Amino acid sequence: MKRHLNLLREFSVPLLAGVAVAVAWANLSPTGYERFNHAPLVGGLSFHFIANELFMVLFFGIAAVEITQSCLPGGDLHPLSRAVNPLLGTIGGVIGPITVYLLLNRCIGSPALHHGWGIPTATDIALAWLAARLVFGAKHPAVSYLLLLAVADDAIGLAIIAIFYPDPLHPVAPVWLLLTAAGMVSAYLMRRLHLHSYWPYLLLGGSLSWFGLHNAHLHPALALVFIIPFLPHAQREHKRLFEEDRHDRTPLARFEQEWKVVVDFGLFLFSLANAGVAFSSIGTVTVLVLVALIVGKACGIYTLGWFATRFGFPLPHGMGRRDLLTAGVIAGTGFTVALFVAGEAFTDPFVQGAAKMGAMLSLVAALLGLVAGRLVGVTKKQQ
Secondary structure (H helix, E strand, C coil), X not given: CHHHHHHHHHCCHHHHHHHHHHHHHHHHCHHHHHXXXXXXXXXXXXXXXXXXXXHHHHHHHHHHHHHHHHCCCCCXXXXXXXXXXXXXXXXXXXXXXXXXXXXXHHHHCCHHHHHHHHHHHCCCHHHHHHHHHHHHCCCCHXXXXXXXXXXXXXXXXXXXXXXXXXXXXXXXXXXXXXXXXXXXXXXHHHHHCCCCCXXXXXXXXXXXXXXXXXXXXXXXXXXXXXXXXXXXXXXXXXXXXXXXXXXXXXHHHHHHHHHHHHHHHHXXXXXXXHCCCCHHHCCHHXXXXXXXXXXXXXXXXXXXXXXXXXXXXXXXXXXXXXXXXXXXXXXXXXXXXXXXXXXXXXXXXXXXXXXXXXXXXCCHHHHHHHXXXXXXXXXXXXX
């Protein structure tokens, strides 16, 4: 049974199943889908709110664990010189899609679509990881490189929501961020007191952080990102990104071990809440988002990754330029956070739906990555 569950997680079946159900439901019964998604469900909260504002806290919490562990000695981002290339690749993976989107919009779009430039900045972590393992093999350094890009540019995507897509009816109220700061201080003090259960950090620090962001009218899904780095952790990292080290029983590692399966299967809820797009929603912005993701990501990541090597910041050992290009193509799989941003970028239902369709169609980037890997001669590394 456990083996079957692991296969479902490994191949992102819950996420894809949620997409299939949402798309079918939205096209067969759009009114029913809208009612289910936005009507009060539990304690006056809608399913959409529960999936996006509560469940995604755990999603980005797990991502924060991976970044924290990567910065430890032995991790993929330690020492700092090793982090320069993937971080520059991340910047390229954000600037490239924005540039392509804006240029393409000037050619075939309209000023009304300008606001969607932030949508193609994100990479879907789960689907990129799946495609990367199929192309490169489980042990190839390009897999970790791509995952670092995905985690970092997803965080950038949420920052873009907070800064550039505020709710006009609820302007940002920075004073409430003092609650988030209080959450960080409480987590720091708990660590100084040597609390070795992650629960107090989540319940006290996480709650303060969530309410601070929520009341500041910033996206509360980032709440645990500010708390996770304070959890007690190992002195040295012994695993690669998103692998498990059962010998590490520190609070940071146990949080990931005990909640990652919940997040993997919970992605069904997120895709069910966000992927319900009618087929008739395809429009100009669909093309803008899709091309920006596929072309902009590949060009941006490859250009700045190559640029970094020319200035003495090499790619990870065992990773070459053909691997970098292929990783850039795979990174065009936008989906999760791209859907998130699309929901904030546009208020018009048709335009929003068309933008979401572009994010969903970017799943083709994973297939293009498989083709690119074969064309450039990527060598798999399973051991």
